[in-house]
Amino acid sequence: MPSLPLQSLCELCSAQKPSLRRPKTGQKICQQCFFHVFETEIHNTITAASLFHPGERVAIGASGGKDSTVLAHVMKTLNERYSYGVDFVLLSIDEGIRGYRDDSLETVKRNQQQYSLPLKIVSYKDLYDGWSMDNIVAQIGSKNNCTYCGVFRRQALDRGAQMLGINHVLTGHNADDMAETVLMNILRGDTARLDRCTEIITQSAESPIKRSKPLKFAYEKEIVLYAHYKKLDYFSTECTYSPEAFRGTARTLIKNLETVRSSAIIDIIHSGETFALQRRGGKNQAKKLVAGVCERCGYISSNKLCKACVLLDGLNAGRAAVQISLEKPGDQDDGAALVRKQLEHLSF
Amino acid sequence: MAVPFTVEFSGGLEILFGGERVMKLSLASPRDDDNLTIADLVKHLCDEKMTDSRRDMFVIEGYNVRPGILVLINDADWELEGEADFRAVG
Numbered sequence: 001m002p003s004l005p006l007q008s009l010c011e012l013c014s015a016q017k018p019s020l021r022r023p024k025t026g027q028k029i030c031q032q033c034f035f036h037v038f039e040t041e042i043h044n045t046i047t048a049a050s051l052f053h054p055g056e057r058v059a060i061g062a063s064g065g066k067d068s069t070v071l072a073h074v075m076k077t078l079n080e081r082y083s084y085g086v087d088f089v090l091l092s093i094d095e096g097i098r099g100y101r102d103d104s105l106e107t108v109k110r111n112q113q114q115y116s117l118p119l120k121i122v123s124y125k126d127l128y129d130g131w132s133m134d135n136i137v138a139q140i141g142s143k144n145n146c147t148y149c150g151v152f153r154r155q156a157l158d159r160g161a162q163m164l165g166i167n168h169v170l171t172g173h174n175a176d177d178m179a180e181t182v183l184m185n186i187l188r189g190d191t192a193r194l195d196r197c198t199e200i201i202t203q204s205a206e207s208p209i210k211r212s213k214p215l216k217f218a219y220e221k222e223i224v225l226y227a228h229y230k231k232l233d234y235f236s237t238e239c240t241y242s243p244e245a246f247r248g249t250a251r252t253l254i255k256n257l258e259t260v261r262s263s264a265i266i267d268i269i270h271s272g273e274t275f276a277l278q279r280r281g282g283k284n285q286a287k288k289l290v291a292g293v294c295e296r297c298g299y300i301s302s303n304k305l306c307k308a309c310v311l312l313d314g315l316n317a318g319r320a321a322v323q324i325s326l327e328k329p330g331d332q333d334d335g336a337a338l339v340r341k342q343l344e345h346l347s348f
Numbered sequence: 349m350a351v352p353f354t355v356e357f358s359g360g361l362e363i364l365f366g367g368e369r370v371m372k373l374s375l376a377s378p379r380d381d382d383n384l385t386i387a388d389l390v391k392h393l394c395d396e397k398m399t400d401s402r403r404d405m406f407v408i409e410g411y412n413v414r415p416g417i418l419v420l421i422n423d424a425d426w427e428l429e430g431e432a433d434f435r436a437v438g
Binding site: 017018019020021028066220221224225228236237238251252255256258259 | 415
């Protein structure tokens, strides 16, 4: 077997063999010290932002992936170690994607046992007139489906939390994700989002539920290694429908930057945090969102109908057209072709 | 002299290798010396074992492991050990 030659000792405890090089500091440290600093830094992030208060009930958005699995594990650990007095619940969204979400939900169910936390699963199918992502993609194709999934998921997390009587949801966004988002918002000129995307707690007029990101300063590399060394049970398949080309490009760019400037990720986040964006003129500034509710579903919305209901209208209109065309007698053979033709003429 | 390896793929990388998570193989230095490195192993995996055509999901610019893929040698971060230049001994 290949073996490592004798090497220097852990830079923190000077007792054990190092297991990794920290991307943040370049320090070579052993597993035990790594667990300790990784958890302690997240604890510091939490206390610096006063994220929780004793007796608070908080939902952890759990997908079964590495980030949310590490988040759930670390939250449970820190809650016990530092007596936050927080009541955690796992909250999962079932988008209805066969071969992806059904398998990852099995992971979440195992996590529920492993961490003995209650679990609530809410599905698109139940929330949105029977539309699962598989059905949506079958209807609209695989081009814009991430738009639907994004709008639906945001609302689904809120509704799941509301069902539980909870108004604080944690998500597993990590430092790499956040740097990508900052960069994407700059490249898109999305100044409204650029302003807020690095905040650890987001609370907006569009959502009644507070979101926060305790892993905001945790590097993906450390999250993956934490899960690996702790032997956490997580699911690692990418969504079957997600090309997310723009984010992928931003990710590659950041990874390349990191090879020549190791602090790239934290620098981009820092830039995002300290941008002070000047609003131009009084007109745009005056256009403040009026918080109202969706006429149809009662979800918070600044328009008559919330985004999810608008998308649903489009889907339902399409479905109606499909059914009519299928009911025509005599064209059973070209049913599929006909459906496709019908769909080509639809626009949302 | 050939060096035996056990290669494990995880986190989705196994998809590029026909879904195989654990692979046992034995490799000798292509230069007929005793200086077999991890770079040689990566090249071998890429040329001989990869079943998926999306090479750039694994290596870029020749045979450099794509940034973002974590490599562990004997369960330790390869960044501790000179990465691809790490010399494997039988």
